Amino acid sequence: MFDESLLSRLLDRALQHGGEYADVFCERRRTVSYRLQDGRVHDATYGVTLGVGVRVVVGESAGFASSDDLSTEALMEAADSAALIARTAPSGKTAAVGLRSESVPKLYDCDSVTAIEGARYAALLERADRTARRYDPRIVAVNAQVVDEMQEVWIANSDGRFVRDCRPLVTLGVQVVATDKKERSSGYVGDGGRTSIAYFDRQTPEMLAEDAARIAIVNLSAIPAPAGEMEMIVGAGGGGVLLHEAVGHGLESDFNRRGTSLYSGRVGERVASELVTIYDDGNLHEERGSLSVDDEGVPGQHKVLVENGVLRGYMQDTLNARLMGAQSTGSGRRQSFRFAPQPRMCNTYMPNGDSTVEEIVASTRRGIFAKSFAGGQVEIAKGDFVFMVGEGYLVENGKITAPLRNATIVGNGPDAMRKVVAVGNDSRLARGHYTCGKGGQSVPVGVGMPTVKISSITVGGTQHE
């Protein structure tokens, strides 16, 4: 759809006023989705994202323009707009760009979504609905959505690299609402990955719906969360949101190059308990955050971020790596052709430690067991974070006692990481449904974690003794 000769002409045009680097990102994405409400398929959506983004880098500055008009004239105009940056910060003129096509490792299959019968999607939703409603008479509403997407990209840069990739992504999400006379509660479970909807033959809609219904019912009898400092156990899998917020964002290279992250200039320093090791991996088979190549054409990598408590490295995109004298780690990502890339996480997780879950629970006198998080946010300069607990329990004298309603956890990244006192042997990736937002751009990511204990954290509930 986008050929080499057009892309090299665009790169030449982008560098007309000089600049050290230019790239062109072409995208065609097709998205099919179906939504269920009130027991029936309620909406079907077809989406197309098609266009080209052109970027020119001059020193620390970047010019960017995008076009959804694919006429040569409009694309050249976009290249001209991106090139304006070189006028604000003039630099030497570069030689004409010769592109060579490079093959990429394949982490996923590229069968087109457009060939799949609509009835298959509808059946997934109806199965989820039936299962959730059968679970308990107090279930009053089920909302479910399936999304099947195929993104094709063509990426060329002034170093002469030209790569193509296609990236499938499926997601099935089930939200269940339960009510009794007094309370109203909900449970949400989503799953998916970079694969086809055949994925849900194994991870069935019944499994997801039952789990969402279970959480909604558990939360109906939940007691108000306590307020104040206590111990926290973070559950395996979904607990990985903690790593993503408390550490991951602070290790993205744009914040570190600019010195706005609390982790800036601290590679080699101890930043966490020695029990803490954190990886970010773009290479995991069919995972939601995986990328054969990133949005700058660099292959996905396995990165060691923190090893036995010591900070080992940042997640780099091309622009920041150049300025920091480092190599890209395949972390340059963008929401679509309309956005310039940023350094971002792929699948962020902690490998196994050697405690068992039973030991961790038994060692906890008074605390909260956060089995999953419904979301989180961090402020990267000081490292303060919050998490909204999706499914949480009170732990008293080594025993899980009561489910807790809507707890929020607040803390500080390095402080929480120093207070990691036990790491479980049950590390796994969470079900694939997480989306990360940064600078107005959303990208799919994965998270993972073993059961981990943090000796003290502030729980933002309403009950105080």
Add this chain to the structure above:
Amino acid sequence: MNDASALELAGEALKLASAAGAQTAEASVSIARRFHAEARDNAISKLEASTGKALFMRVFRGGRKATLTTSDFSPDGMSEAIRRAVAQADQVAVDEFAGLPDVVATDAVDLALFDSRIADRDGAEKLDDAIKLERLIREADVRVVNSSGSNYTDAIAVTAIANTSGFASVYSWTRAGRSTGPVALDGGVKRIAYYGTAGRYLGDLEAPASVATTAVRRAVDLFGARKPPTMRVPVIFERDVAATFLDDIFAAASAGNVAVDNSWLTERTGTRVGSELVTIVDDGRLVGKLGSSPFDGEGVPTQRTPVFERGTLRTFLYDTYYGRKLGAASTGNSTGGGIGPNNFYLEPGAMSLADLIAATPLGVLVLDTIGFATEHASGTYSRGARGFFIENGELAYPIDEFTVAGQYVDMLANIDSVANDLQFDATVVSPSFRVSELMVSGN
């Protein structure tokens, strides 16, 4: 970019939909020219300028609905996408409520949404705007050692909507904003703060000096912040934080959430929920404001809708579909695909924020929160926060790493003072207000 070309594209899309078998259809086309300059260290660090087009469509066949979004306007691409969307409708259940609106806008109201000064603004002047703001934050206080960037953004756009019942209308709008994120060094701790301003008119924006001063104060005033004790106290929400609380109220008042039992406001219409001071309005007709438009995403005229009047919940906010489903008329809140706010705000009171603080013997002032509502069924509010501890009506010391938590219903009922500092610098806005008692969780 002009009005005629947007309308023409919408008309073309309707023809293609009919040809593909849709009985009725609606097409909305937006064309926007967007500009963003970010300055850092006296130089432009990012410059983005693009024109983007998007088509959003709803197609109906035999009582079934499908939707389409595309940025592919090539003749083949457009007809292929429309054909697929119409075909997908076959998998959707017949829904008696699905369809075009009964009432569409016929009045030619001029809401003054377009500022030619923004459209005509010189590129170099826009770059200077960002550079000036960046210089001002660094001059404002020597403790500002870094920045995450100072920004100037603007957009010049047209929105056209047409449907197969003959509605076809278009309006132009502009928007501009400036924002900054200074970083100040508090011993070994980096403190970052953000502040920004936005409006439809360049003249409505806060001046760069005022934006810089507020942003820098938010960073340096927090120096030495510590965790507060865990306690129940009055909590004052400063207006930007108050606006994020209003976002959650909007979500709960949205008929889309009410209809699927996902709102704590379900079954409360006509009942007293908030205090006397709680009058919350959605108004799409305020002249020159960011949330204003002559008609909503399906061509229904916008209106002024009191959602809460002196604490009583009067109505939810509807588009055509959920209005039919719940037996109400659309309130002009369709975004095309869902329900969205126009200008959604809490009516201001008479007191200044300073007086409100002075009238609080013991309490907490919240300047910033992190976190967001993830579910609206149970109605529990809980956020990470930073701000000030208030003693004897004065800001005693800065506090951070704490949470404020409560039930939305209790919070609305316990709003005992509302300040006079409402500004329409976003679509959902609020003056500062005080909740008489909330759980603050720290040490």
